[in-house]
Amino acid sequence: MTARTTHLDAGVRSALQAVSAAAKRGFDDPGLAELVQIRASQINHCAFCLDMHLAIARKHGVSERQLDLLSAWEEAEEVFDGRERAALALTEAVTVLTEGFVPDEVYEEAARHFDGARLAHLLALITAINSWNRLMVGRRIPPGSTEW
Amino acid sequence: MTTYTEDTTEYAPELPVRLRWAEHAPEVYKAMIRLDTAARKGLDPKLYELVKIRASQINRCALCIDMHAKDALAAGESVERIVQLNAWEESRHFYTEKELAALELTEAVTVLTDGFVPDEVYAKAEKHFQEAELAQLISAIAVINAWNRFGVTCRMTPGHYQPGQHG
Numbered sequence: 419m420t421a422r423t424t425h426l427d428a429g430v431r432s433a434l435q436a437v438s439a440a441a442k443r444g445f446d447d448p449g450l451a452e453l454v455q456i457r458a459s460q461i462n463h464c465a466f467c468l469d470m471h472l473a474i475a476r477k478h479g480v481s482e483r484q485l486d487l488l489s490a491w492e493e494a495e496e497v498f499d500g501r502e503r504a505a506l507a508l509t510e511a512v513t514v515l516t517e518g519f520v521p522d523e524v525y526e527e528a529a530r531h532f533d534g535a536r537l538a539h540l541l542a543l544i545t546a547i548n549s550w551n552r553l554m555v556g557r558r559i560p561p562g563s564t565e566w
Numbered sequence: 567m568t569t570y571t572e573d574t575t576e577y578a579p580e581l582p583v584r585l586r587w588a589e590h591a592p593e594v595y596k597a598m599i600r601l602d603t604a605a606r607k608g609l610d611p612k613l614y615e616l617v618k619i620r621a622s623q624i625n626r627c628a629l630c631i632d633m634h635a636k637d638a639l640a641a642g643e644s645v646e647r648i649v650q651l652n653a654w655e656e657s658r659h660f661y662t663e664k665e666l667a668a669l670e671l672t673e674a675v676t677v678l679t680d681g682f683v684p685d686e687v688y689a690k691a692e693k694h695f696q697e698a699e700l701a702q703l704i705s706a707i708a709v710i711n712a713w714n715r716f717g718v719t720c721r722m723t724p725g726h727y728q729p730g731q732h733g
Contacts, residue, residue: 429604
């Protein structure tokens with residue numbers, strides 16, 4: 419498949435890269451950051467982002483078992499701890515807004531595991547990957563493409 | 567005879583904000599402002615306002631609906647076109663073909679969970695927008711989706727926005 423367009427304003431690209439970078443810095447958990455970004459990209463069916471973040475996750479030492487079971491994390495308590503589960507539940511709620519408001523129990527569980535600053539950066543990370551997903555899916559950028 | 571001198575209706579209480587995210591993540595906020603400015607470049611502001619309202623409706627972001635409906639009205643948009651936006655497929659005659667193509671693309675890019683952005687939706691947008699402008703439109707849809715996610719998750723309170731408040 420070829421891209422619909424590879425056009426993207428340089429200012430948009432660099433500003434969104436700055437959002438992602440600041441979010442990752444403030445969240446300060448590279449492995450979990452990748453799990454969050456992969457999960458959002460699964461939900462949004464973004465092949466380009468999946469390809470990219472699976473590779474980065476492996477580089478950060480995220481286990482194959484976690485990557486394999488990520489789309490069924492709710493049924494895999496042995497593989498994801500409470501903190502990871504809270505982050506993934508928030509990722510799903512924030513990614514799928516069309517089915518209703520981010521539930522209180524999901525938000526509160528995340529707030530139990532992450533302080534205000536960490537939580538704000540986690541939310542920024544989820545939001546930024548959702549933006550990348552939209553830019554890549556909308557323009558149909560193929561996985562592995564170097565032009566995006 | 568009843569005279570309505572003052573509104574004594576008791577409304578439900580206003581819900582508190584969950585998280586003041588911009589205060590906790592000022593660098594993210596700064597980059598988001600930069601992103602917002604970059605994404606709107608070259609887009610017709612009137613069209614962009616409709617796109618923002620429609621995405622915010624789909625994502626149910628109360629703060630963003632409040633803000634962008636007020637901004638649109640202040641910029642001279644008609645009440646009718648704002649009110650009908652939630653049913654634009656049945657009220658096409660309020661909008662131009664270009665606006666309709668943009669609204670259709672807005673829905674497809676906003677709701678990625680139901681499947682890929684359809685070829686016919688993209689092709690229709692391509693008929694009305696040149697390549698660079700279309701890339702800006704996709705960016706702009708991604709950006710309002712981002713604001714929606716901050717607004718909804720943090721439960722930012724609607725109703726207090728004054729048009730033009732954020733420049």
